[in-house]
Structures are given as structure tokens and as C-alpha cells.
Amino acid sequence: MRAMGALMGLVKVTTVASSASDRGDDVVTKYIVRRWDDIYPWMRFFARNCLPPPYDVSVAPPRPDLCSVFDAATLCITPLSLICTKSEEGRHLLRSSVSVQHFVAQLWILVGNLGGDVLQGDPRTTKDGLVSMLRASFALTNQVCVSESEDPDRITLPLSNYIQAAGGVKAVVSTLLRYIRRIIRDAVAVEEPRSWTTRDRSINQLHLYTVGLHYSFQFLQTVSRQDASCRAQLIRQGSVRTVVNAITQILPRILVQANKELDFHPQLGLADRQNVLWAGYSYIASAIRDADDGVTSVCQAIDAGLLQTLEKGVVCPPHANRRDHPPRGRLGDIELLFLLATFFVYHRVVDSICRHWYRMQSVPMEKREIRDKGLGVALELVLTFTIHAMDHRSVEPINFHEYRCSGPGCPMCTSKFVSKKRRCSGCLVSIYCSEKCQRTAWRNGHKKWCRVLRCTVGPWGSRDIRTSLRVIAGFETNIISGSAKDVETRVREAQQQFPAFSNKLVLMLDMTVYPPEIHVLPVHKIEQFPGNDTIWPEIADEIRQRSDSPPKGYMFSVVKVHLGKSKFTLFSPSTALRMAFEGQYFSDDEAYNSADEDDEDDSKMLGDQDLDYDEESLDDTDGSGDKCYEV
Incomplete structure (x- = not known):
């Protein structure tokens, strides 16, 4: 005692x-x-x-x-x-x-x-x-x-x-998310302030809870950055969703302009309250950037209503006519908006965007006075970008290579495949209904384009990239065609900067930043495209021969994308899909029937390559000798 x-x-x-x-x-x-x-x-x-x-x-x-x-x-x-x-x-x-x-x-x-x-x-x-x-x-x-x-x-x-x-990791993660949910519950339950002064009890209670929320967001970001197991467990337990819900509920309570005494107070002021929100935005951004699968984090954020929440941030609900916002800090809402936009090329993210717009249709439109001009402009740009993403995904057919046999002239849809579907393990794009289609496609051009298609889906063969090729291709075509003058300027600058490689220039569309940037570099400076590899000049020649409007001043284009912390430079999806599958889908079966006539000669040719098939190997091998796996 x-x-x-x-x-x-x-x-x-x-x-x-x-x-x-x-x-x-x-x-x-x-x-x-x-x-x-x-x-x-x-x-x-x-x-x-x-x-x-x-x-x-x-x-x-x-x-x-x-x-x-x-x-x-x-x-x-x-x-x-x-x-x-x-x-x-x-x-x-x-x-x-x-x-x-x-x-x-x-x-x-x-x-x-x-x-x-x-x-x-x-x-x-x-x-x-x-x-x-x-x-x-x-x-x-x-x-x-x-x-x-x-x-x-x-x-x-x-x-x-x-x-x-x-x-352990699970205890830390679950307790931390529980802290955030309970602090938000307590903050929302605080009575509406009566006097809007530093002596008001509700103001001080709200300040205590928002400070606790601020440090909880910082702790969230610290453990996520320092420990990969915590970072993955947080995403699995819905940390992005929890933070978005917290910001959505606390924003109307703290993004309030009251009076000079309160708004510019060193501890209780509006700038300090906004920093609480930006701490949450900063965690969401870091969870997306640092994760192996940033697409999942982006989908969590959009499905939780992040875009709607940011729309509410352009105004201060009560007392908005008193004073302007203090200067914006860094790592806030605009940075997060632009980071989200770099993931609009993915099919899963566009699905979340569609759900967002569907929810917005059921909400009555309110005319709002935009006081945060910077956020208002950024939000308008990004929302326009979401509409473009939905337009690119709605192009028919969507990822046709996923829903139809890639054998030349084969009319078979994947839903009608009798045997197991075979996906080429080389390119991870082409799907075949039978060994016959595998062999026919190989000798009709897939032997060359298999490697090119693999460069289009990236070295990891990500499913997110593979199922989003048409969306990426849509952005690629529109951005490059809409920036024709900028492309010409970049090409001239590159020819002057790299005179020894003026005939080996590649246009790179960088989609890892928003707005997307265009660069022109020699092929040997582009990742995954070695300059001494003879296939790329050959591909460039074929593009010029087969294209109605071949690129001027550069060999071909590439697109740089990211899935989180990993970045990939992809061969042009629009070019690869058009060239690799051009002429394969006929209105009749002439090409396919002609392939049957040469099947005996083709078998002899494959036999010369020591590709002997038994009954079991037919399910997992294409005509190239490359393994195929079942879809």
C-alpha cells in the first residue's frame, strides 16, 4: 500500500x-x-x-x-x-x-x-x-x-x-483493427459541440479520439512497412476497408470550419484534424504500393466507398462559409487519387468501379460548392478516367482469347469444350480445345508470337494482367493516338540524344504514374527487351508490313504497369493481340479444313523434332513441345 x-x-x-x-x-x-x-x-x-x-x-x-x-x-x-x-x-x-x-x-x-x-x-x-x-x-x-x-x-x-x-502477427493485426473501429465508434457518439470553442467538452473529447486515431493509423503504416507478414495479414483482414470506413465516419465530424480561434489553434485546429485523415490516406497508399497484390487493396478501397468519401472532402459541411482551408499537406487525398488511377487498367478494378457508379445512381445528386479546388480538379480527372476504363472493358469481345479456341479457324467456344482446356504454358494467353488446334496454331505463327505474347503478360504471367489485356490495350491506343504531337517531339529528341540507335527506338507508355507519361528510348534500355535480340527487329518489320498505320520513328510501343511494388514493362497489348490472333477467327471453316489435309505432313514434321506423344501427354503438350496446363 x-x-x-x-x-x-x-x-x-x-x-x-x-x-x-x-x-x-x-x-x-x-x-x-x-x-x-x-x-x-x-x-x-x-x-x-x-x-x-x-x-x-x-x-x-x-x-x-x-x-x-x-x-x-x-x-x-x-x-x-x-x-x-x-x-x-x-x-x-x-x-x-x-x-x-x-x-x-x-x-x-x-x-x-x-x-x-x-x-x-x-x-x-x-x-x-x-x-x-x-x-x-x-x-x-x-x-x-x-x-x-x-x-x-x-x-x-x-x-x-x-x-x-x-x-503474434494475428493478435497484433486483429487488436489494431479493433482499436480503430472502437475509437471511431466513440468519436461518432460524441455530442455535437455547442459553443465551438476550445473549452467545449465535446471538442476536447473529439480531439482526444482523433489523436488516438491518428497514432493508430501511424502504427498501422509502421507495422505494414516493417513486417511483410503483418502487411499481408492486414490486407487479408480488410485493413484498407477498415481505414476507409473510419475516414468516412469521422470526416463529417472533423472536417468542419468553425471560427478563427478554433480553426487555427495549434492542437485543435483544422490543419491538425486534416492530418488525421491524411494519415489514413497515407496508409492506404502504402498498402497499395508495398503489396505484392496491389489490385486487391485498390478493390477493397473502392468497394468500401473511398471515391464517395473523397467527393465529400471537397466541401466543409457546416460553417463552410467562415474561412478557407489551411494549406494542403503532403501524402494526402490527391496523391491517393492519382495512385488509384494507375490501377484502372485492371479488369478486377474496373468491376469495382462499375459497382461504384451503380451505387451512385441510387444516391440523389446534390449540388455542392467546391471549396477545395485542388481536390475538386483531381477528382474530376480521375472520375473521367474511370469512365474511360469502363469504356475500354466494354469493347466486344472482351478478352476474346479467353473465351474461344486459339486454333486458326476453330469456331469452338471454351464453354463448349468437350475435353479439358489447354493453355499454352509459354505465352499463358492462347487456349486450345484439342491437340490438332495446338499443332495448327504453332505452324501458323504462334511459334513466333508465343514469346511476344509472354512479354505482353509480364515475366510472372500475372492473371490480373492476362485478363486485363483489352483494357490496357484500350488505354494504350487512346493515349498514344491522342498525343500524336507529343510522340513526334519525343521521337525527335530521342533521335538527337541517341543517334547511334535512331533505328532501334521504342515508345514507352508509363502507366505507373498519373497522368500517364510517354518516353522514347533505345530498345536496349527497356527492361525485358534486350537490344541484341534479333526477334524485336523482326517483329518491328512485321508490324510495318501488316499495319495500316505503322509507327513512325520507333519500332513498337511498350506499356509500363505495376501490381504494387512490382513493375513490369509489357510489349504493346494492342499490337500483340491484333498481330498474334489476326485472321484466326474465320466466318467459315475453310482454313480449319485445309489444316486437316496437311495433318499427316505436320505429324511427320513434329516427329522430326523428337516430339512423340502418348495418350496421356496429349492433355498437356502443344505442337511446339512446350507444356500446356489445364485451365
Whole structure:
């Protein structure tokens, strides 16, 4: 009891002294951090004996007679909050001590699992609001533990130490998302402010919750960036959806212009409130950029209503006529919008866009005064881009190579295949209904275009790229044709810059940025297209011979896309699809019947290549000797 009284007195005195003094950092460092060896054992004692277990808060504390749950939580959490906000030396202690990080991680799990009726015994605070305030304030301590040190010369513990103490990746992820959902629930429940002043209780409550949400977003981004397992688990558990829902609910409460006193307050001001939103936007952007599968993250964001939420951000709902917005920060809504636009070339994303526009049709149109001009212009550009994406996907037939046998003249649709479908394992694009079609296609040009088609779907053979070739081709054709003058200028500049390679120039359409950029470079400077490979000059010659409007000044075009952190340079989908499948789909079966007549000679030719087939191998091998796998 004497230890509890002494520790509680020290915490209260330090809290008051640090708030009243201009040198609060020195007070906390002197009386808490530098006496940590005396204080910390008692904090662990009260946590172990007077708090419920972190992973099962329904279990009663081992020694409830020592002190109440509320007093134990105060003794364990308040010193940590003080050193996080007031002492640089204390923050380094949290980042560098294994035992302290274990202690903080278990407290964080405990607070995340507490219900509203657990902390009783405080006569000054209602039990319903106490846990909510504790959860919001403890988010800072948690973020400090895993953040990088302010001093680059000081060692910071790896994130794995914290994850292990918290019970593993799944425990960290589920608790973090639970924190965000509960903080949002509490913030939305705050009563509407009456006076819109810094003394209003609702304003201060809302500030506490938004600050807790801000640090939770930062913690989310930190663990996602530092640990690949956490990043993947967050995406699987719908972290992007959770953050979008949080921003959607909190935006009307904090994106409010009130008056000069409040809007430009150093802590409660509008700029600081907007930073909370941008912290969430920054996590969504990092989840898309850093993931192996950024398409899934983009679909989650659009399906959760991110585009509708950003549309609401162009105005301030109440009191919008008082003052203009403070200057926009970086890593915010516009950057996220432009990042989303770079994924509109994917079929799955266009499906999400279609669902977005379907939802918008059922919402009555409201005439809004756009006060955030920058966001308004960016939003208009991106929404126009979504319409272009839907137009490109609606071109018939959609990815015809996916729904019809690629054998020359074969009228068979994949839905009518009697035997197993065979996909060429070389290009991953062509599908055949039989061995006969495989052989016929090989000698009718697939031998050459197989490799080119593989360069069109990328080295990984991503299904997202393969099923989106027509959408990518649509963007490629429209952008290049709509930038004819820019293309001519780029070609002339490249010819002057690379005079020795003026006949080996390639136009690259960079779709990894928005708006897309056009570059002209020698073929040997383009990834996946070695300059000394003879196939590319041959392909360029064939393009010029077979095209009604061959490219002027360059061999062919390529498109640069990304799936997240991986970027791929693809051979022109519009050219590859047109050239590789040109003339294969006839209105009659003449070509196909003529192929039957030469089947015996073709078998002899294949036999000369030592390609012997037995009954089993017919299901997985094409006429080229390349393996085919079943669809």
C-alpha cells in the first residue's frame, strides 16, 4: 500500500509539474525516466496482480484486494504516457528495452480487449467513457514503441520483438483493427459541440479520439512497412476497408470550419484534424504500393466507398462559409487519387468501379460548392478516367482469347469444350480445345508470337494482367493516338540524344504514374527487351508490313504497369493481340479444313523434332513441345 501511494503521488506531482513548467521534458526525465529502475518493478507488480490477463479480460485479477482495476491501470499506463509525450530519453527507453516493450505490448492487448464496464472505482469519471479515453490515449505509447528513434545513432529494437510479446502477427493485426473501429465508434457518439470553442467538452473529447486515431493509423503504416507478414495479414483482414470506413465516419465530424480561434489553434485546429485523415490516406497508399497484390487493396478501397468519401472532402459541411482551408499537406487525398488511377487498367478494378457508379445512381445528386479546388480538379480527372476504363472493358469481345479456341479457324467456344482446356504454358494467353488446334496454331505463327505474347503478360504471367489485356490495350491506343504531337517531339529528341540507335527506338507508355507519361528510348534500355535480340527487329518489320498505320520513328510501343511494388514493362497489348490472333477467327471453316489435309505432313514434321506423344501427354503438350496446363 505504501508503494502504491508513493507511486501514485509521484505520477500526480509529475503530471502537474510538467504541465505547469516550460521545461516539462526535464521534469519527467528527472523524476520518472531516471528513476525507472525503482518505478518499473512496481508497475509490473500491479499489472500482474491487479489487472485481468491481456487475452481474457473476463478472468478476475489474482489480487483484487490490493487495489482497484482503475488504480492499477493508472499506475501502469500514466507513466508511459508521460514519458512518450514529455521525454526524448524516455521514448528511447521504450524503443530499446526488451522487457519494457513486452510490458507495453501486453498492456496494449489488454486495453484493446477491455469492455466498458471493467474499470470501476473512479469517482470522477463515468465507467463508459473511461475505457474509451484510455484506449485513445494509449495509442501514442504503442506507436512510440515501434517507431524509429529520433537519434539515428541510437539502436531501435526490431519489430519482431514487439510482435512476439503481443502474441503474434494475428493478435497484433486483429487488436489494431479493433482499436480503430472502437475509437471511431466513440468519436461518432460524441455530442455535437455547442459553443465551438476550445473549452467545449465535446471538442476536447473529439480531439482526444482523433489523436488516438491518428497514432493508430501511424502504427498501422509502421507495422505494414516493417513486417511483410503483418502487411499481408492486414490486407487479408480488410485493413484498407477498415481505414476507409473510419475516414468516412469521422470526416463529417472533423472536417468542419468553425471560427478563427478554433480553426487555427495549434492542437485543435483544422490543419491538425486534416492530418488525421491524411494519415489514413497515407496508409492506404502504402498498402497499395508495398503489396505484392496491389489490385486487391485498390478493390477493397473502392468497394468500401473511398471515391464517395473523397467527393465529400471537397466541401466543409457546416460553417463552410467562415474561412478557407489551411494549406494542403503532403501524402494526402490527391496523391491517393492519382495512385488509384494507375490501377484502372485492371479488369478486377474496373468491376469495382462499375459497382461504384451503380451505387451512385441510387444516391440523389446534390449540388455542392467546391471549396477545395485542388481536390475538386483531381477528382474530376480521375472520375473521367474511370469512365474511360469502363469504356475500354466494354469493347466486344472482351478478352476474346479467353473465351474461344486459339486454333486458326476453330469456331469452338471454351464453354463448349468437350475435353479439358489447354493453355499454352509459354505465352499463358492462347487456349486450345484439342491437340490438332495446338499443332495448327504453332505452324501458323504462334511459334513466333508465343514469346511476344509472354512479354505482353509480364515475366510472372500475372492473371490480373492476362485478363486485363483489352483494357490496357484500350488505354494504350487512346493515349498514344491522342498525343500524336507529343510522340513526334519525343521521337525527335530521342533521335538527337541517341543517334547511334535512331533505328532501334521504342515508345514507352508509363502507366505507373498519373497522368500517364510517354518516353522514347533505345530498345536496349527497356527492361525485358534486350537490344541484341534479333526477334524485336523482326517483329518491328512485321508490324510495318501488316499495319495500316505503322509507327513512325520507333519500332513498337511498350506499356509500363505495376501490381504494387512490382513493375513490369509489357510489349504493346494492342499490337500483340491484333498481330498474334489476326485472321484466326474465320466466318467459315475453310482454313480449319485445309489444316486437316496437311495433318499427316505436320505429324511427320513434329516427329522430326523428337516430339512423340502418348495418350496421356496429349492433355498437356502443344505442337511446339512446350507444356500446356489445364485451365
